Amino acid sequence: MSTEPKPDLRWKRVLLKVSGEALMGDQGFGIDTRTLDRIADEVAQAVAIGARIGLVVGGGNFVRGARIAAGGVNRVAGDHMGMLATVMNCLALHDALTRRGVDARVVSALTVPAVCDTFTQRGAQEHMDAGRVVLFAGGTGNPFFTTDSGAALRAAEMGCDALLKGTNVDGVYSADPKRDPNAVRYERLTHQEVLARDLAVMDAAAIALARDNAIPVIVFSIQQPGAFIEVLCGRGRATIVDG
Numbered sequence: 375m376s377t378e379p380k381p382d383l384r385w386k387r388v389l390l391k392v393s394g395e396a397l398m399g400d401q402g403f404g405i406d407t408r409t410l411d412r413i414a415d416e417v418a419q420a421v422a423i424g425a426r427i428g429l430v431v432g433g434g435n436f437v438r439g440a441r442i443a444a445g446g447v448n449r450v451a452g453d454h455m456g457m458l459a460t461v462m463n464c465l466a467l468h469d470a471l472t473r474r475g476v477d478a479r480v481v482s483a484l485t486v487p488a489v490c491d492t493f494t495q496r497g498a499q500e501h502m503d504a505g506r507v508v509l510f511a512g513g514t515g516n517p518f519f520t521t522d523s524g525a526a527l528r529a530a531e532m533g534c535d536a537l538l539k540g541t542n543v544d545g546v547y548s549a550d551p552k553r554d555p556n557a558v559r560y561e562r563l564t565h566q567e568v569l570a571r572d573l574a575v576m577d578a579a580a581i582a583l584a585r586d587n588a589i590p591v592i593v594f595s596i597q598q599p600g601a602f603i604e605v606l607c608g609r610g611r612a613t614i615v616d617g
């Protein structure tokens with residue numbers, strides 16, 4: 375048994391949202407297995423230091439309903455495709471976690487019984503309470519929603535201490551930092567400030583749900599190796615949205 379002292383966790387029961395695009399790594403599409411393995415390593419490390427983890431994975435590395443609809447496909451069909459993309463990402467991450475000996479389950483809001491269990495609040499809660507990593511596939515299970523909203527919903531249902539948004543940027547900025555080189559990064563904001571200033575790092579429905587349930591949202595770069603563990607311990611480069 376390791377004699378290494380375990381670091382103190384600032385957040386013990388968390389919902390980690392990983393954007394689909396983050397899984398692409400440097401590729402333009404799909405899953406980069408090196409990135410997948412690194413994220414699985416970090417989740418395994420978090421479990422080893424005592425964190426309870428629910429995971430919502432996006433699907434933007436494969437399909438976004440709105441983008442498909444812009445090309446003429448029916449929006450609901452496009453959103454169903456997007457939700458199926460989240461199932462694929464969860465299956466990949468589940469496999470990577472299982473290979474590391476982490477006890478994990480995929481539960482989907484969009485029922486695909488041949489490949490994973492169907493989400494129920496009670497079943498998922500039991501898994502989390504037992505220390506299993508729960509991968510929530512299918513977002514909310516409804517078209518016209520996003521996996522950010524799915525993440526806020528599951529964070530509330532699972533009684534999580536915080537919603538950790540692991541994305542491609544290292545926090546919330548005054549404007550989209552990918553478009554505006556003069557955008558300023560914030561250390562701390564309230565949910566209400568994010569909504570009032572229309573800071574588009576997360577959709578408004580997700581921020582409002584987190585606000586209404588007093589769930590802090592922490593935005594950090596999942597691209598940065600080690601950042602997830604740092605954030606779990608209350609350190610590292612991130613924006614905290616709270617209060």
Ligand SMILES: Nc1ncnc2c1ncn2[C@@H]1O[C@H](COP(=O)(O)OP(=O)(O)O)[C@@H](O)[C@H]1O
Pocket residue numbers: 393395434522540541542543545546547548549550551552573574575576
């Ligand atoms: N005010 C902002 N602060 C930080 N990031 C922002 C902001 N506005 C827009 N973004 C964009 O939001 C993205 C993060 O959201 P995410 O859900 O991971 O990706 P997407 O919205 O493409 O699915 C970043 O890649 C960033 O370019």
Ligand SMILES: O=c1ccn([C@@H]2O[C@H](COP(=O)(O)OP(=O)(O)O)[C@@H](O)[C@H]2O)c(=O)[nH]1
Pocket residue numbers: 392393394395431432433434435437438439440452453454455456457459460512513514515516517518519520521522523524
């Ligand atoms: O509750 C949900 C969650 C997701 N989606 C669909 O799945 C796609 C992928 O999710 P998202 O865009 O949130 O993924 P991310 O941007 O995090 O990769 C979305 O574009 C939607 O088409 C949906 O219809 N309902």
